Amino acid sequence: MQKFSWKIAIMTAVSAAGMLSGCSDSTPSESTIKRQLAQQYSDCKPLSMEGFEKANGYPQQDGSYVAEISYTLVLKPVDENIGTVRDYMAQREKLARSIQDNQEKRSALKTKLDGMMAECDRAAEVRRGNISGHTGSESDAIADLETQIASYRGRIEELKNRVAFFKNDAAYAARTNPAATARQSPDEPELADLRAKLSAANAALELVKQKGMDDGKRAREEEQASVDAKKSCTGEVDQIYRENYDLFNGDKNLIGLRNDVRRTVRDNFQRQCPHLAIGGVMAGILGADEDDMENYTKTLKRQISGRVRLIKSDNGWVIG
Numbered sequence: 001m002q003k004f005s006w007k008i009a010i011m012t013a014v015s016a017a018g019m020l021s022g023c024s025d026s027t028p029s030e031s032t033i034k035r036q037l038a039q040q041y042s043d044c045k046p047l048s049m050e051g052f053e054k055a056n057g058y059p060q061q062d063g064s065y066v067a068e069i070s071y072t073l074v075l076k077p078v079d080e081n082i083g084t085v086r087d088y089m090a091q092r093e094k095l096a097r098s099i100q101d102n103q104e105k106r107s108a109l110k111t112k113l114d115g116m117m118a119e120c121d122r123a124a125e126v127r128r129g130n131i132s133g134h135t136g137s138e139s140d141a142i143a144d145l146e147t148q149i150a151s152y153r154g155r156i157e158e159l160k161n162r163v164a165f166f167k168n169d170a171a172y173a174a175r176t177n178p179a180a181t182a183r184q185s186p187d188e189p190e191l192a193d194l195r196a197k198l199s200a201a202n203a204a205l206e207l208v209k210q211k212g213m214d215d216g217k218r219a220r221e222e223e224q225a226s227v228d229a230k231k232s233c234t235g236e237v238d239q240i241y242r243e244n245y246d247l248f249n250g251d252k253n254l255i256g257l258r259n260d261v262r263r264t265v266r267d268n269f270q271r272q273c274p275h276l277a278i279g280g281v282m283a284g285i286l287g288a289d290e291d292d293m294e295n296y297t298k299t300l301k302r303q304i305s306g307r308v309r310l311i312k313s314d315n316g317w318v319i320g
Contacts, residue, residue: 028310028317030054033067036319037308044273048074063312064320070305078272081265082297088261089293092254099250106247113237120233124226138212145205152198159191258293265296 028036034052041047052071059065166185246253311320 027057027059028065028067028312032317033069033308033310034071036310036317037069037071040319041276044276046076046078046269046272047276048076050074060309065310065312065317067308067310068306069308070303073302073304075300075302077297077299078265078268080268084261084264084268085293085297088257091257095250095254095257099254102247102250109240109244109247113240116237116240117234120230120237123233124230138208141208142205142212145201145208149198149201149205152194152201156191156194156198159187159194162187163191261293265293 030052033054034049037052038049041049049071053069055068055070057065057067163185166187170183241248308319310317313320
């Protein structure tokens with residue numbers, strides 16, 4: 001049986017000096033030490049002591065006495081826990097069997113859901129692919145047309161000035177020489193041609209801008225349609241997952257069931273031992289087997305060894 005150090009709870013001695021008296025026994029007997037230790041567990045029915053031994057003892061200068069002791073701490077099961085744990089074992093076996101039996105179904109459903117999610121992604125990509133057909137080209141066309149229009153306007157202003165100078169010269173010549181033949185400015189044909197080109201370029205620019213706005217609107221509609229399609233598709237997958245939660249979360253259910261039962265059995269112990277930190281006692285006795293629920297239906301023992309300090313009071317030797 002594994003041994004481990006156990007720290008005995010130390011009770012504060014209030015006015016210890018006043019409690020000391022001239023009792024005739026200079027050292028506490030083994031039965032007195034045993035009785036004092038047993039009183040620590042007196043209000044905890046599941047706990048008891050057996051096999052108490054006093055190995056040695058040392059009187060202290062302050063009148064107290066330190067004893068080296070060992071004993072076995074016995075933890076008996078609480079009646080309510082036996083039925084609780086048995087029910088748990090039956091539920092655990094049923095749940096574990098269900099997990100095993102549904103392995104093939106779970107694998108097939110997971111494959112189906114993975115395929116549905118992949119299809120959701122593909123559908124969203126198709127909708128997003130439509131967006132690229134509605135954007136990008138208009139901006140280049142607008143830039144080219146605006147550059148062309150600016151060039152036309154610059155050349156038109158230059159030709160307008162030249163035609164105006166030519167007309168002024170022609171008017172002057174007519175006044176000074178009435179017989180002179182009226183002539184057209186050689187720049188007027190190019191000026192008329194550029195004005196027609198400018199008008200056409202402006203009309204083309206408006207059409208491209210309108211197309212850009214229409215395409216932008218369609219792109220936003222396609223983007224929203226892509227988001228809506230993905231949301232609808234994944235929503236269907238999530239619904240199937242929720243409907244089959246237990247199928248996918250059997251291991252989590254096992255852990256949750258165990259934790260619930262462990263809390264229940266500890267609460268049952270605590271009601272039997274209201275003044276004892278039962279969790280620490282259980283950890284000390286059960287050790288690494290604390291999560292093994294079957295242990296809570298058995299009588300368990302743990303060897304305790306350590307030192308205990310006693311002081312002499314009006315009522316005899318007490319742990320202090």
